[in-house]
Amino acid sequence: xxxxxxxxxxxxxxxxxxxxxxxxxxxxxxxxxxxxxxxxxxxxxxxxxxxxxxxxxxxxxxxxxxxxxxxxxxxxxxxxxxxxxxxxxxxxxxxxxxxxxxxxxxxxxxxxxxxxxxxxxxxxxxxxxxxxxxxxxxxxxxxxxxxxxxxxxxxxxxxxxxxxxxxxx
Amino acid sequence: xxxxxxxxxxxxxxxxxxxxxxxxxxxxxxxxxxxxxxxxxxxxxxxxxxxxxxxxxxxxxxxxxxxxxxxxxxxxxxxxxxxxxxxxxxxxxxxxxxxxxxxxxxxxxxxxxxxxxxxxxxxxxxxxxxxxxxxxxxxxxxxxxxxxxxx
Numbered sequence: 001x002x003x004x005x006x007x008x009x010x011x012x013x014x015x016x017x018x019x020x021x022x023x024x025x026x027x028x029x030x031x032x033x034x035x036x037x038x039x040x041x042x043x044x045x046x047x048x049x050x051x052x053x054x055x056x057x058x059x060x061x062x063x064x065x066x067x068x069x070x071x072x073x074x075x076x077x078x079x080x081x082x083x084x085x086x087x088x089x090x091x092x093x094x095x096x097x098x099x100x101x102x103x104x105x106x107x108x109x110x111x112x113x114x115x116x117x118x119x120x121x122x123x124x125x126x127x128x129x130x131x132x133x134x135x136x137x138x139x140x141x142x143x144x145x146x147x148x149x150x151x152x153x154x155x156x157x158x159x160x161x162x163x164x165x166x167x168x169x
Numbered sequence: 170x171x172x173x174x175x176x177x178x179x180x181x182x183x184x185x186x187x188x189x190x191x192x193x194x195x196x197x198x199x200x201x202x203x204x205x206x207x208x209x210x211x212x213x214x215x216x217x218x219x220x221x222x223x224x225x226x227x228x229x230x231x232x233x234x235x236x237x238x239x240x241x242x243x244x245x246x247x248x249x250x251x252x253x254x255x256x257x258x259x260x261x262x263x264x265x266x267x268x269x270x271x272x273x274x275x276x277x278x279x280x281x282x283x284x285x286x287x288x289x290x291x292x293x294x295x296x297x298x299x300x301x302x303x304x305x306x307x308x309x310x311x312x313x314x315x316x317x318x319x320x
Contacts, residue, residue, distance in 0.1 A: 031239060034232045041173045041229050048221065048229075050170030072223035168225040 047072045047168055061086075061158040071143050071165045076106060079139040081153055091126040092156050093137060094118065099151030103141040110137065143167040171219070172226050176233035179213050184255070192257055192308040193277050256306050263302035266295075266315070276304050286310035 009015035037046070044050020047070040056066040062084035068077045083091050093112075097120045112124035128135060143149065146169050152160035198206075217230050245252040262273045263283055273279065283302045287293035291314045301313040 031236070034236050037229070037232055038173055038236055041233075042170050044170050046172075046225060046229060047223075048171045048226065053170070072221060072225045075221040075223050075226065169223060 045070060047075070047077075055163070057161050057163055059155070059158055059161040061155060063155045063158065063161070065153050065161050065163055067163045068165055070168065072168045073146055074104075074142050074144070076140055076142055077165075079141060079153075081137045081139070081155075083135050083137065083155055085132055085134045088156065089128050089130055089132055091128060091135065091137075093124045093126065094121045094154040094160070095124065096150075096152045096160075097121055099149065102143065102145045102149050102151075104144050106140040106142060108137065108139055110135075172221070172229040173233045175217055175219065176230045177237060179217050180234055180237045183209070183213065188255065188257075191277060192260075192304060192306065259306055260304040261301055262304050262310070263296060263299050266297035266299055268296060278304055278310070283310060283312075287312045287314075 006015070006017045009017070040046055041048070042050060044053030047053065047068065053068055053070060054066060055069045056064050058064040064082045066080040066082065068079075071077045081093060083093075097117075100122055108124070110126060113127050114125045116123040116125075124137075126135070126137060143165065146167050148164055148166055150162065150164045152162045154160040218226060241255065245255060260272055260276055262269050262276065262278055268280060268283075273283075280296065283299070284293075284296065286302070286309070287296075287299055290312050293299060293312065293314055298315055299312055300315045303311050303313070305311055
């Protein structure tokens with residue numbers, strides 16, 4: 001009876017019940033997938049802020065770097081380097097060359113007093129007031145590449161602190 | 170997170186604005202309505218995307234808007250009140266050939282609109298050939314002719 005009704009609808013209107021059922025099933029599955037995408041975005045797993053969007057790593061000299069775990073191509077993000085008070089008035093910040101090649105640096109706050117090129121690294125020098133206080137150096141950058149991008153930052157002669165972003169297109 | 174929140178705020182904002190603009194606001198798509206739609210699109214674009222012109226952001230905004238729409242359609246099926254609040258209700262504007270003037274004035278519809286719809290849909294020439302004209306939720310006018318419309 002039902003089969004007959006389906007055949008009649010198919011003949012009259014081109015109604016295809018089995019195709020339509022598959023279409024409905026595909027729609028429901030896509031809703032679930034899209035909901036997962038939205039929840040991931042709200043959590044910060046797709047870049048653009050959220051509870052899991054940022055991470056920070058601390059070096060042995062108490063300096064630390066705070067960065068976006070996930071970022072998007074050509075979209076602004078910040079990389080904060082926190083430098084402990086220490087004893088030196090000048091801060092020599094070393095940043096991996098590979099990282100800077102992959103990023104478009106829009107601004108550095110405060111601005112470095114001088115820069116120099118080193119072996120696979122760039123050295124930025126910042127002046128501090130006396131007595132030296134803890135400072136945060138903020139880089140505003142835009143990724144120019146996709147995928148996993150690693151980098152490292154080091155203060156003076158301390159061991160480098162490594163970090164990585166996953167950059168979405 | 171920001172992309173989803175931006176899309177949600179714009180969606181809800183536009184929903185509220187268009188809802189209060191009334192049924193007929195963009196129903197007919199006159200030349201000016203078309204221009205208005207373009208301006209609304211342009212004005213919303215910056216707020217939707219911000220400084221982020223990545224493919225991920227664009228897709229995320231679209232997915233959020235589509236899912237909000239699907240979500241609301243599912244909720245509306247369960248709640249008659251919400252359905253009325255969001256989608257409005259049909260409004261009878263002509264009954265047995267008699268124009269319900271107050272209703273038409275408040276809905277910003279005139280006799281010409283009714284007659285245009287009547288001509289398009291049923292080839293009707295006069296109001297007295299119409300049994301009911303209904304301003305639908307979409308803003309369109311549907312016509313139910315009298316039996317033997319020459320009456």
